[in-house]
Amino acid sequence: MINDTILRKIDLNLLLAFSVLMQERNVSRAAERLLLGQPGLSAALKRLRETLDDELFVRVGRGLQPTPRALAIAPAIEDALSGIERAIRPPAAFDPKIWQGEFRIGMCDNLESAFFGPLVARLRALSPGARLIGVAADKRDAARMLDDGAYDFSVAVHEEPASWHVRAPLFSQCxxxxxxxxxxxxxxxxxxxxxxxxxxxxxxxxxxxxxxxxxxxxxxxxxxxxxxxxxxxxxxxxxxxxxxxxxxxxxxxxxxxxxxxxxxxxAPPIDLPADPVTMLYRRVDRADGRSLWFRKLFVDVVEAALKASGCSMTISKAA
Known part of the structure; x- marks a missing residue:
């Protein structure tokens, strides 16, 4: 378990300064890499020495010589900084061509009849290693099933969503x-x-x-x-x-x-209100590359299917 008390005493930037000083063994070059002036780096080194209660680096001629304590802790600090860098690095773009796994969608049977076939055909063409799972759902239990992980998103006439969900318009259904x-x-x-x-x-x-x-x-x-x-x-x-x-x-x-x-x-001989068909998904998936790609694919498939069938409905691009 991480000891919060110890970590609160040190700034992550100080560990980065330590790592660069270990690599360069020279204040001027280290300051240049860190985009700091030499006074700023000297101040950081002073704070490090106070925090770790060790001199860490001794000036020898025009360079720096690390102390035994600095040499001992350097590998662990380097590994920790590398791990943090990997963790916060922007994720690789989602590549459907090489992805292996499931896409799951919840729909009632009227929308499933209209869109499931074109969706699976398009998915097979763009992501050969993927599987499409259709889950029977309607607006009554869509939010609960979404939270339970039953599907990536549902398509229905949804009620007002919870704050942790996103309801994106698709089309008005006549x-x-x-x-x-x-x-x-x-x-x-x-x-x-x-x-x-x-x-x-x-x-x-x-x-x-x-x-x-x-x-x-x-x-x-x-x-x-x-x-x-x-x-x-x-x-x-x-x-x-x-x-x-x-x-x-x-x-x-x-x-x-x-x-x-x-x-x-x-056409019905009476004026009937249109129902707003929407896509409901989790807010945590809003920026996920895989989820973004799948939602966009579905919107494109719906637009093409409505045009091919001669439907008068207009697709929204907000999903």
Missing amino acids: SVCVYDPAQLKRKAPLTLEDFVNAAHVTVSFEGNSATNVDTVLAKAGLRRQVVATVPRFSALPPALRAMPAIATIPESIARCIAQLHGLEIS
Whole structure:
């Protein structure tokens, strides 16, 4: 254990002066290396002598001769200064090409369907030795799982973060209507009459059928008929293919399942607020080279995926 009482008595700069004097054995050359005047170095040497209770260096001709005490302590001081220099040296730039390890990301299934595939493909191209681990998460437990080390960051509609977290904006997520045109024989865009009279399927992890759609309709004195609620977005396509019904869901996942299952997309006939999708990560990782690289990669992948899918959402560069 480090003895604080002893270390408080000495200035680290004095040990650096001692090390340079041991190497140079000359006050003028040592002062030049330390960017000090000779009086300043002489004052430092005086403090060293008082602290260590030893003369340390004796002038012999135009040079200095170390005492036995100075020779005895020099190797340990040199090792200590070398260790400190290595510890505070700027870290090497993160190189994804040679890195071996995991990147972990937390997402709910609608964002995972839209972005996980493009992310792992891009990661394989840039960091062949890396693995991508997707962790099921939503905004309810995102902060706790982040603190537990479950992932590098989560992507969701996060609540106000704790002071030790950073919430960075990604994009505003709009909702659209998706349905099977073979079942619900209506052409896009759907009218308000089409929307209110049709059956609806909702998605809720908690099993709640009411959403912000019902809030907006209620303000207009209208109601819709929710006939089913599923716990995940992957259950929607079979339900919509089986009956004439509408699901109003985030645009990113809607375009994915529409393309895969031959479904139709329509703008909703009511004005729905957009949800701010954000990235949540630990403040301690803000300047870490590996974490910075992974977050930037994800932002780039999201931007490309949204453009490729035709989504109207705009990516933020603040992450």
